[in-house]
């Protein structure tokens with residue numbers, strides 16, 4: 001029981017989750033004059049990018065094999081606007097090489113402050129430290145949400161709910177169809193951490209500009225692991241210099257359960273085990289870096305993500321589904337509302353598999369955010385409707401911003417014209433996005 005009085009809230013749009021997608025959706029909808037409420041379980045925004053410390057904005061630039069080519073940006077709109085602001089606040093590094101493409105390292109603290117500024121300037125009502133735990137339903141229509149707060153439960157009502165929870169939580173609570181990974185198997189989580197006290201000049205001189213560490217490091221990790229000297233289950237690793245002096249952002253763990261069991265954070269036991277294993281592994285990799293990686297001799301772990309990083313959990317079953325083939329073939333759609341040049345970066349099995357899309361990008365159609373069944377709801381972000389390997393590309397931050405941008409504009413149509421989300425034509429949304437800086441025709 002809960003003896004506290006229930007609270008009531010009426011708003012135009014309820015956005016669940018303050019990750020890249022939720023922030024973009026909330027700000028965009030509020031800029032259209034809507035009363036928007038964003039609900040976030042932590043006391044800050046950023047989700048996987050900040051609480052998960054994913055650390056870089058991927059998905060802005062095309063990949064290429066052309067020698068001497070520089071970064072060619074193909075994603076604009078809200079993603080670009082957020083990055084520019086981060087940069088102006090000192091929270092975004094210049095593009096760095098990641099294999100055949102580029103990414104940009106961000107400061108997670110400044111990310112939070114940039115999101116605060118965007119949301120407050122747009123007039124979004126933010127409810128931090130609040131967990132959505134139920135959906136108000138009338139048949140298949142979502143009418144609002146049950147929100148847990150320290151003050152009591154909020155009974156919140158809105159004509160539109162945007163599920164930007166990353167995990168399609170509202171879709172599941174509403175009982176709408178959803179999909180989990182490859183027949184239930186999802187990409188492994190990673191505990192990201194940061195090391196300070198690194199001699200980055202020596203590190204860079206030794207290993208070069210690519211943030212994907214060279215084969216000789218992978219070979220050494222594998223040899224040390226096999227010799228039983230360290231427990232290092234992932235050999236292909238990524239280390240990024242950050243905006244702060246003497247620091248490396250370490251994307252290297254492969255969080256698996258006891259006896260190599262793959263973990264799915266939708267299960268509370270797996271989520272708990274992932275946190276425990278993630279912290280253990282972080283210490284093993286840090287010890288290995290100090291012992292064997294040039295420049296890391298005196299380095300120490302500064303922090304980990306607030307939580308283990310979750311790449312994949314539950315996807316909505318949408319009226320359209322992004323296929324694996326769309327990613328590798330660079331498919332364009334007349335109702336495409338976002339672009340992605342990011343490769344398939346599949347974290348499954350012994351080592352991450354990267355499949356490049358060169359000098360091109362694919363588009364994501366609006367239907368990937370419209371539930372196959374269910375009204376009053378749109379999804380945004382990494383929980384889009386997509387096949388398993390397509391998720392391994394379409395989930396990165398620049399794209400999540402772009403999905404939120406599109407869904408935020410869709411929200412304004414839903415509320416102003418009092419129409420069902422599924423009645424919106426993606427081609428119309430594309431026009432609105434272009435008028436709002438998305439440059440999908442450029």
Ligand SMILES: Cc1cc2nc3c(=O)[nH]c(=O)nc-3n(C[C@H](O)[C@H](O)[C@H](O)COP(=O)(O)OP(=O)(O)OC[C@H]3O[C@@H](n4cnc5c(N)ncnc54)[C@H](O)[C@@H]3O)c2cc1C
Pocket residue numbers: 016017018019020021022039040041042045046047048049051052053054055056057058059130131132133164165166167169189190191192251308309310311380381382383395396397398400
């Ligand atoms: C280990 C790892 C490394 C990565 N590396 C990169 C990288 O280098 N570059 C890159 O661009 N991308 C990277 N990604 C991917 C990227 O960070 C995420 O996919 C992206 O941030 C997802 O954004 P989102 O808004 O869809 O969801 P999320 O960021 O997951 O946001 C969802 C938000 O909803 C909140 N929430 C969830 N459920 C509830 C609820 N019931 N009630 C209230 N709030 C709720 C969460 O707290 C969270 O803030 C990485 C991901 C991982 C896991």
